[in-house]
Amino acid sequence: MKSFARHFSLAVLLGSLAVAAPLAAHAEEFKAGFVNTDRLFREANAAKAAQTKLEQEFAKREKELVDMGNTLKSATEKFERDAPTMAESQRQARQRQLVDQDRDFQRKRREFQEDLSARKNEELGQVLERANKVVKQVAEAEKYDVILQEAVYINPKHDITDKVLKALNAAK
16 A cells, blocks of 8 residues: 555656646746836837927917917006006906907817827827837847836846847847
8 A cells, every 4th residue: 555655656646747847847948028118108219209290280379379478478567557546447458358268269279289199199109109119129039928108116137128229229
């Protein structure tokens, strides 16, 4: 009986090793990487070019808004200085005019922000699309099983952002 128990234990141990060995070998083959998309948007040449393009495209409207805001501020300050000496009807008319100017300014500023946001999403979407193609190329070339773009924590040894940035900047 002792011999059977010993042989059975040995068989179970060998069976466990036979099952565990391929699993351990397979686990070592799994290769994961991480790409920091925030860094890509800050450091990639395509992202910098998109930012410059947006600044040039919206510079004129932004200047007009700043000028309009300054004009409104000056008019409001002048009204506050002059209001005590104005006739009631004149003061109310001027106040309505300032409210209308402010409403127009707020509307134009909101439209500007919406347009800028839409264009920024469009440009960064193109950069992200190009970056994803490069990530896929890197993943296939270096035989990664998975590449993550967002994670709560990532070990720096799995960060391939530098490789992707280099490849993205090299690709035109």
